[in-house]
Amino acid sequence: MRRADPAAPARAGEEPLIEEPTADAVRGQLERLRTHAFAGSGKLFSFLRFVVDEALAGRAATLKELVIGIELYGGVVDYDPRIDSTVRVEARRLRRKLDAYYSGQGAGDAVIISMPTGSYAPCFRMRVEAEPVLPKLPEAVLRAPMLAVLPFTALCGEERAFAAGLTDELIHAAERAVRFRAAPRAIMFQFRETRYSLDVVAAEAGADLVLHGTVRRAQDVRRIAMELSNRWGQILWSDRMDVAGDDDLAAQERIAAEILTRLPAALAEAS
Numbered sequence: 001m002r003r004a005d006p007a008a009p010a011r012a013g014e015e016p017l018i019e020e021p022t023a024d025a026v027r028g029q030l031e032r033l034r035t036h037a038f039a040g041s042g043k044l045f046s047f048l049r050f051v052v053d054e055a056l057a058g059r060a061a062t063l064k065e066l067v068i069g070i071e072l073y074g075g076v077v078d079y080d081p082r083i084d085s086t087v088r089v090e091a092r093r094l095r096r097k098l099d100a101y102y103s104g105q106g107a108g109d110a111v112i113i114s115m116p117t118g119s120y121a122p123c124f125r126m127r128v129e130a131e132p133v134l135p136k137l138p139e140a141v142l143r144a145p146m147l148a149v150l151p152f153t154a155l156c157g158e159e160r161a162f163a164a165g166l167t168d169e170l171i172h173a174a175e176r177a178v179r180f181r182a183a184p185r186a187i188m189f190q191f192r193e194t195r196y197s198l199d200v201v202a203a204e205a206g207a208d209l210v211l212h213g214t215v216r217r218a219q220d221v222r223r224i225a226m227e228l229s230n231r232w233g234q235i236l237w238s239d240r241m242d243v244a245g246d247d248d249l250a251a252q253e254r255i256a257a258e259i260l261t262r263l264p265a266a267l268a269e270a271s
Contacts (some may be wrong), residue, residue, distance in 0.1 A: 013045050019126045021111045023056050026124050029111035037101035039187070044097060047072060047090050052113065068120060089249070091120060096172060146264075147174050148207035150181040151192040152224070155216035162222070162248055163215040164192070169256035170211065179264050183207050197267040198233035207231060211263070224255055228263065233244050237263075 021029070030052055038045035050071060051063055054240045075087045096117050102112060114123050149170045154163040167188070174182035184203035191201060198210050209231075213226030225240040239262060243251050 001128065010189050021124050021126050026052065026056060026113065029109065029113055032102065032109065033098075033106075036105055037097060044090060044094055048098075048113075048122075049092055051115070051120055052246075057120050063120040065120065074187070076140040085187045085249075089121075091115065092249075100175070117146065128154055144179060144181050145178040146183060148201055148205040148210045149174060149188055149199060150210060150212040151189060152197075152212070152226075153214045155214050159215045159217050159222070163254070165248065166224070166255055169252040170259060173256045173260045177260055180209075180260075198229045199231065201231075202231035203227075209236075211259075222251070224259075226259060 030049060033048065034045050036072065038048070047068070050068065054060065069087045075095060095117065098114055102109065102114075108127075110125055110127050112125050114125075115121070116123060149167060151167045152163040153169075154160040168185070171182055171185055171188065174180050187205050198212070201207070206260055208231055210229045210231070211226060212229070213224060216223050221242050221244045223242050226238065227235050227238040231237055239259075242257065243255060247253075266267050
């Protein structure tokens with residue numbers, strides 16, 4: 001990336017050059033991310049630190065799935081990207097974590113570290129106009145109901161990982177939905193594999209609505225049943241959907257999007 005010359009004006013029709021941060025500035029931002037965005041996520045931060053260090057050392061072109069898998073998740077012969085999707089899944093989580101940080105607490109940070117989709121090589125850039133004060137949220141967003149997504153329950157043992165992934169996708173989708181605010185993952189996943197009552201969950205999460213459900217599988221078909229409750233535990237809406245085939249990640253994304261699409265209609269009917 002070229003560095004901008006502050007004394008040289010941009011030519012007509014030419015995009016202004018964006019100054020590239022120094023290696024020291026990137027390392028300083030990495031430490032800031034460790035403290036503020038990745039506290040409690042040591043393994044995910046190790047992923048970020050590895051790819052950043054490699055890029056700063058001039059080895060960004062070598063950051064392939066197999067290289068990262070061997071370095072972070074296995075030995076020389078243990079990691080096989082044909083049967084192990086750990087690197088792809090963790091890279092996806094990392095991108096979400098960075099997006100969430102820079103759209104929230106890190107909205108005013110001068111140095112931005114990102115990992116573009118389809119690549120494991122990070123990008124570093126300076127914020128063109130750093131905003132030290134976070135923008136005020138629109139009143140409509142502040143009034144949006146808080147949705148708590150409970151970890152979905154797998155009714156057969158082999159579906160536990162799928163149920164957990166579906167829950168994560170639902171929270172991710174709810175965080176970006178205009179009609180809702182989402183309770184944090186850290187609060188919701190503490191209810192995984194524990195007994196609870198819906199009113200206690202709502203109180204713990206400060207939620208107006210609680211979404212919960214189950215996952216079971218018969219041959220190649222998964223059945224997802226879900227319910228939406230109010231803060232007192234009363235059922236407002238229930239539904240189910242069957243999904244056949246699909247890669248697990250694609251299925252989780254599609255199911256989460258469909259459930260979030262159905263919820264506003266359910267709320268309108270319940271009101």
